């Protein structure tokens with residue numbers, strides 16, 4: 341979509357506002373499926389936690405995607421959006437047995453990531469086939485907060501625990517229909533991916549009921565022009581080849597699955613916010629926008645670098661700015677950014693605002709979460725309203741405690 345469209349969406353629905361381009365999501369989905377087109381049974385399970393609006397989920401469903409979910413609430417959102425239960429995989433970490441049982445009762449594919457729950461679940465429900473999340477201990481990924489494959493990671497069942505894993509399966513009589521890994525985010529080195537895949541192929545041989553191998557996600561997306569990114573086409577070529585060989589050795593075609601979040605939606609999203617104040621200090625020029633980490637926390641949480649563009653003055657003379665929010669703590673979206681000259685009232689646009697942006701928004705500072713708009717075939721659709729004051733009060737209870745009377749009583753008894 342064009343910058344002019346973003347300006348018009350902001351004018352129509354107000355700002356700050358999140359805008360998503362359905363065309364870009366569709367393109368990314370097709371790019372991934374084309375890269376693996378030679379694999380007979382390919383499955384993409386979109387990771388709901390990246391962006392969970394029902395319209396986005398329905399778009400994914402129409403593309404033929406399944407869902408990867410990490411909470412029972414995400415499972416319910418998926419079912420509400422019209423997904424068949426068998427096209428949803430539940431991949432939680434550290435949740436209760438009850439939550440897993442609830443997901444199983446809804447008919448979704450269960451993925452178990454620790455031996456304790458595996459033993460409990462297998463003992464009670466030996467007939468429900470499960471997928472096993474393996475930790476291959478292959479280091480990948482950027483920021484340590486989003487890298488989950490290392491030896492101290494809380495995710496997955498360590499490859500070194502395979503003997504114990506097999507013993508539980510044998511003793512409970514349960515069936516393993518899938519194995520899974522997800523080693524982290526921002527994987528650039530395809531060799532790392534291929535190496536981890538070999539570990540899964542080796543593990544897979546232990547499971548006669550195996551129907552799929554899920555290679556997780558973690559594809560690095562570009563954040564600006566000429567930025568580095570995972571070479572999906574090269575990965576597709578190499579992994580497809582190896583996967584088909586593996587199926588041949590196995591003697592049947594099993595399913596190859598991925599569960600991308602960021603890859604599908606990151607670049608499809610824009611966060612548009614107006615500038616409230618331009619403030620010159622002794623060391624820098626601040627542009628304060630009508631937002632903060634209550635709306636977009638990724639730069640502060642793990643240093644992600646979103647391009648910031650001035651939609652209102654794209655041809656202006658570039659100057660250096662620190663773009664900050666209104667939260668009463670340091671909330672810097674970007675320092676020393678070269679941006680076309682900013683005036684108060686200008687609209688700034690943050691790129692790559694599709695994944696882990698709105699879904700991480702909060703009401704901190706008692707602010708409203710912004711609206712979400714879907715841009716589809718040249719038309720803007722409101723897919724979530726901006727919150728209002730009633731939303732802030734909705735779940736608060738006022739039991740009408742008479743604080744004044746109680747403190748008066750205390751004073752009186754202290755005197756006596």
Ligand SMILES: *Cc1c(COP(=O)(O)O)cnc(C)c1O
Pocket residue numbers: 387389390408410431522524525526556557558559599600601602603695
């Ligand atoms: C978050 C997550 C994903 C999606 O990761 P991206 O980096 O957004 O593609 C996939 N699988 C699991 C298990 C996850 O927790």
